[in-house]
Amino acid sequence: MTTLAEMRELTTREYKYGFVTDLETDAVPRGLSEDVIRIISAKKNEPEWLLDWRLKAYRHWLTMEEPRWQNAHYGPIDYQDIIYYSAHKPKVAGPKSLDEVDPEVLAMFNKLGISLAEQGRLSGIAVDAIVDSVSVGTTFKKKLAEVGVIFCSFSEGVQDHPDLIKKYLGSVVPYSDNYFATLNSAVFTDGSFCFIPKGVRCPMELSTYFRINAADTGQFERTLIVAEDAAYVSYLEGCTAPMRDKNQLHAAVVELVALEGAQIKYSTVQNWYPGDKDGKGGIYNFVTKRGKCAGANSKISWTQVETGSAITWKYPSVILQGDNSVGEFYSVALTNNRQQADTGTKMIHIGKNTRSTILSKGISAGHGQNTYRGLVKIMKSAAGARNHTQCDSMLLGEECGAHTFPYIEVKNPTAKVEHEASTSKIGEDQLFYCRQRGIPVEDAVSMIVNGFCREVFKKLPMEFAAEAQKLLGISLEGSVG
Amino acid sequence: MLDIKNLHAKVEGQEILRGIDLRVNAGEVHAIMGPNGSGKSTLAQVLAGREAYDVTGEVLYEGRNLLAMSPEERAVAGIFVAFQYPVEIPGVGNLYFLRTALNAVRKQRGLEELDAMDFLVVAKERMKLVEMDQSFMNRSVNEGFSGGEKKRNEIFQMAVLEPKLAILDETDSGLDIDALRVVAAGVNALRSKDRAMLVITHYQRLLDYIVPDRVHVIANGRIVRSGDKDLALELEKHGYADLDQKAVARMSLTPGATA
Numbered sequence: 001m002t003t004l005a006e007m008r009e010l011t012t013r014e015y016k017y018g019f020v021t022d023l024e025t026d027a028v029p030r031g032l033s034e035d036v037i038r039i040i041s042a043k044k045n046e047p048e049w050l051l052d053w054r055l056k057a058y059r060h061w062l063t064m065e066e067p068r069w070q071n072a073h074y075g076p077i078d079y080q081d082i083i084y085y086s087a088h089k090p091k092v093a094g095p096k097s098l099d100e101v102d103p104e105v106l107a108m109f110n111k112l113g114i115s116l117a118e119q120g121r122l123s124g125i126a127v128d129a130i131v132d133s134v135s136v137g138t139t140f141k142k143k144l145a146e147v148g149v150i151f152c153s154f155s156e157g158v159q160d161h162p163d164l165i166k167k168y169l170g171s172v173v174p175y176s177d178n179y180f181a182t183l184n185s186a187v188f189t190d191g192s193f194c195f196i197p198k199g200v201r202c203p204m205e206l207s208t209y210f211r212i213n214a215a216d217t218g219q220f221e222r223t224l225i226v227a228e229d230a231a232y233v234s235y236l237e238g239c240t241a242p243m244r245d246k247n248q249l250h251a252a253v254v255e256l257v258a259l260e261g262a263q264i265k266y267s268t269v270q271n272w273y274p275g276d277k278d279g280k281g282g283i284y285n286f287v288t289k290r291g292k293c294a295g296a297n298s299k300i301s302w303t304q305v306e307t308g309s310a311i312t313w314k315y316p317s318v319i320l321q322g323d324n325s326v327g328e329f330y331s332v333a334l335t336n337n338r339q340q341a342d343t344g345t346k347m348i349h350i351g352k353n354t355r356s357t358i359l360s361k362g363i364s365a366g367h368g369q370n371t372y373r374g375l376v377k378i379m380k381s382a383a384g385a386r387n388h389t390q391c392d393s394m395l396l397g398e399e400c401g402a403h404t405f406p407y408i409e410v411k412n413p414t415a416k417v418e419h420e421a422s423t424s425k426i427g428e429d430q431l432f433y434c435r436q437r438g439i440p441v442e443d444a445v446s447m448i449v450n451g452f453c454r455e456v457f458k459k460l461p462m463e464f465a466a467e468a469q470k471l472l473g474i475s476l477e478g479s480v481g
Numbered sequence: 482m483l484d485i486k487n488l489h490a491k492v493e494g495q496e497i498l499r500g501i502d503l504r505v506n507a508g509e510v511h512a513i514m515g516p517n518g519s520g521k522s523t524l525a526q527v528l529a530g531r532e533a534y535d536v537t538g539e540v541l542y543e544g545r546n547l548l549a550m551s552p553e554e555r556a557v558a559g560i561f562v563a564f565q566y567p568v569e570i571p572g573v574g575n576l577y578f579l580r581t582a583l584n585a586v587r588k589q590r591g592l593e594e595l596d597a598m599d600f601l602v603v604a605k606e607r608m609k610l611v612e613m614d615q616s617f618m619n620r621s622v623n624e625g626f627s628g629g630e631k632k633r634n635e636i637f638q639m640a641v642l643e644p645k646l647a648i649l650d651e652t653d654s655g656l657d658i659d660a661l662r663v664v665a666a667g668v669n670a671l672r673s674k675d676r677a678m679l680v681i682t683h684y685q686r687l688l689d690y691i692v693p694d695r696v697h698v699i700a701n702g703r704i705v706r707s708g709d710k711d712l713a714l715e716l717e718k719h720g721y722a723d724l725d726q727k728a729v730a731r732m733s734l735t736p737g738a739t740a
Contacts, residue, residue, distance in 0.1 A: 433568045436529050437582035437638065438556035438589070447581065451572030451621065 027086040027217070032079055034058060037186055040085050044155050044189075047162060050169075057175035057185035064179050071371040071403055072311045072340040074247070074284065082249060084187045086217040126151055128192045128208045130221060138192075140204065149202050149233075150195040154222055157193030164195055168226050172255040172292045172319070180251040181288040184220045188253065191221035196231035196262075205461055207236040210252075218249040225255070227262035229295065234265040234461060247275075247310060252287045260295030260322065265303070267460050268316075269468055272308035274475075277366070279338025282310025289316035293325030293351075301328040302345065303459045305468045307475040310339060315373065317346035320354035320382070327356040330456045332468075334449075334475055335368025335400070344374035344405075349382035349415070358389040361453045364400035365476060371403040378415040385415040393423040394452050396445065396476070446473035482507045482677045483528075483547075483646055488538035490520075490527045497523045499702035500538070505646070508674040512688055512713060513681045515699035516721040521681045522565060524699070525650040528679075529562045530555050542646065556582075557589035559645030563635035563652050570622040575634070576604060578622045579641055586642055607640040611667040628655035636667040647671070648679045653687040665690030685717035 028039050037058055041051040066077070126140035128151065144151050150161060157165050175185040192208040210221060227233055250272065256264050266289075275282025285308075291300035302316035318327030329345035347356035362370040376387045393402035404421050426448055434444035450457070450469050457465045483505040490498040497520045505511050515521045527534055530552035540547040547555065570578065583603075584594040595603065604618065611633045623631050632652055639647055649668065653661055668691050672678070680691055688696070688710065696712040697704045700721070706712060 427568065429568045430570050432529075432531060432552060433564070433570070434578075434582075435552040436556050436562055436564075437578075437642070438553050438585035439581055440553050440585070443581070443585075447573055447578070448570060451570055454572035 027083050030081060030083050032058075032082070032084060032187065036084055040187060040189060043085065043087075044158065046158055049166065050158060053170070053175060054186050057182050058187075060176050061179070061182040061186055064182060066179050070313050070342040071369065071373075071405075072313065072342050074311055074340075077247075077249060077284070079183075082218040084218060084220070085189055087189075126204055126206050128153055128206075129211070130190055130192075130208060131211045144202070144204070144206075147200055147203060148197040149200060150193065151206050152193055154188075154191040154193050154224065157224070161193070161195070164226065165193065165224070168224055168255065168257055170255075172257060172290050173253050173288050178288060180286040181253050184222060184251050184253045184288070187218075188220045188222040191223040191252070192225075193223070194225040194233060194235060196225075196227045196233045198228040199230050200228075201231070202233040205234050205236060207238065209238050218251065220250075221252045223252070223254045224257075225264055225266070226257045227259065227264050227298075229259045230261040231259075232263045234267070236267045236269070236461060236464060238269050238271070238464075247282055247284055249284045249286065250309075252289075254287070254289040254316075256291030256300055258291065258293050258295065258298035258300050258322075258325075261297045262295060263299045263301075264291060265301045266291070266316070267464065268302075268304040268306070269460075269464055269471065270304065270306045270308050270312070271471060271475075273310075274308050274337065274339050275310040277337040279310065279367075282339075283308065285309035285312045285314065287314040289314060290319065290346075291317070291327070292319045293322050293327060293354075295325070296322040296351070297324045298322050299326040299328075301326075301330075301459070303328075303330040303456065304332070304343075305453075305456070305460070305471070306331070306333040306341060306343060307471050309341075312339075312341040312343055314343050315345050315375075317348070318356065319348045319350065320356065320385075321350045322354075323351040324353045324355075325351055326354070328459075329356075329358045329360070329374075330459045331360045332363070332453045332456045332472070333360070333370055333372075334363040334472060335365070335370045336475055337366040337368065339366075340369045340371075342371040342373055344372045346375040347377070347387060349376075349378045349385040349387070351382060353384040353386075354382055355385070356387045358387070358391075359455060360389075360391045361456055362391070362393040362402055363396065363449055363452070363476075364393070364402050365396040367399050369401045369403070371405065373405040373407075375407040376409070376417055376419075378410045378412050378417065380411045382412050383414045385412065387415075387417045389417075389419045391419075391421045392452070393421075394449065395423065395425045396449075446476055449476060482543060483679075484539075484541040486539040486541075488524075488527070488540060489536065490523055491535040492523075492533055497534075497702055498527065501699075501702070501704060503697065503704060505677045505679065507645070507677055509694045510672065510678045510680060510691065512691075512693035512696045512710075513679055513699060514683070514685075514696060514713060514716060517683065519699045520702040521683075521699050522650055523702075525562055525565075525648045525679070525681055528555075528560065528648055553585070557586050559586075561639050561642055561644030561647045563632070563639055563647065563649045565651040565654060567623050567626075567631045567635055569624045569626075571624050573622050574618075575620055575622050576600070576618045579604065579638055582638070583641055604641060608637060610640050610670050611637045612663050613637055629657065629660040632656060632664055633660070633667075636664055636671075640667065640671060643671075643676075645675065646677050646679070648681070650681045651683060652680075653682055653684060661687065662690060685713045688713045 028036055037054050128138040138152055173181050194206055196202050258264050272283035272285055293300055300318045306312050320327050327347050333341045333343050335341045345358055360372045362372055364370040372391045378385045391404050395402055402423055406419055408417055410417055430448050431444050457468055460468055485501055485503040488498055488501040513521050527536055580600045613633055693710055696708055698706040
């Protein structure tokens, strides 16, 4: 059919963030050992307790086996062939203000469309910019400090707010949690730390932009967000990496803590390099994200748009401990070419009248494989708990796949759990209708898929919803048949 | 404007159109009538560029070889089909969809693209033609629309896109008498000396409201009779069954014709 042929013709997919910036770096030797961990910890001038925590994690990791239950296929990962710490060498030793940030780094971020100037396009958003293993700068720190909000790199957090870090680090994702989270606990290098004190509504969006630049480097960042009683914060992360033939590992951990009446809204637009159309190269995105609604009436909301990475393996989850707390998960995952995604969420209901909503939209194109895996667990204590899950999959073409693995465990008879799922192929009729109105195939596909994802995009902060739509269009180019 | 010669169309090996000849000039309204399964809707689909059909013959549209054009090329060249079963596109706003379509057409015509505000002015004005409620604008394309609302939406789109050749495929089916009157009034308002229309219908009823210049009857994939508007009335009286027999009888008497 012509449609098929035309669509196939468009298979050249451009990853426009695939450039490399030539930065002078300070890296530790390749491979992993207690010595490497000691070096990382020393470079960061960490307190003894944190080094001990890392070593405890490392020793535990040595006893663990890499999980292979996920619905994704990839070759063995050589953990001794990864560089665990790579920092670009600042021209000025330890830049204290944004004015001192290496111009080459600023230029790199400008090229990515992220301005580290405190004026301009993203002027309503504070940014922590992380390249490989270190934060290169955080904007609006002063303005945020005026209302008591702490927003800084994790490393700075360790130096300036050790008590808070000590109190909350590992409180949601313990060092022994799972293979990749444990590895992260041993070798994590940087990330962001946000603390919103009691009663404060964070006056701007906070965001972290992760950039992998150096070759053969793994990025192991750790983000911790704490919202005290009745605090509110909206946080966004974005990520890109250069195009390389070799796979790079990205094993991050994100922990969120919401105390009584607090709300955390966490949005991700993930656009790591996905590999080429034959599946060569790309990022292994093996991430542990979890939030704890520790206080009553608290709320944690995850929104993710996953279009990049060779393999995505993540389940942003919520532990609903406080009574009446609310957990939400809104996801769009797109796999094109040889990409594989195994993603979903876990909602653990512990408190009374806790509520969770799961809305997952999976789009598979090319040879992409897309799996939704989700757990809804209602504990005995969670009287009156409710969950609604909706998983929709859309297939574009004949050679892709969509899979759904919902796990439901209910131990309280008063709970209500609903699960809806659908799988559809992009309709020839819909496409033809658009084309008869003069809309070219490529635009029509993008329009129909965007419509399919609209409920999720609506949850993104306004500034990013448009970018997410555009990204989806680019990622889909030439994908369908 | 449109010149169809010996048009054949097959789907899955089955021949649906068996040699259609038809000429439509600018400013004319032609009605295509015929029983179910006669090939009326197939003709609309083939003219729109539906790829499921294996098509032979010749179709010239403004002197261009229509059959070599993609569906979107035909659309921007001014061909519009009001579908019998308009599809739903969840999550895509009706207005956004239509603006994208209009801008594709405008681009082809060398006109500037309209932004959301300018488009809204055009849309609001054209909505009046089909007495459409503004709330439709913010809903997804055809999603949750009743049959009648979908048909109105098609005519509304036609009013916005201002095609040169409009093909209305059973626009009257599923409409009650009030909706039919509204839709027909919309269509009549769009009649002009530069625009041609092919009105495909099973029933004569629609032609009380949209009075055609010519009426053609399709049976078994061929045009078996052509005439003026009175032909439709005749059909109403005697039905297609009667006509089929007459047509077949006449054709078998025509020298050189094979069944």
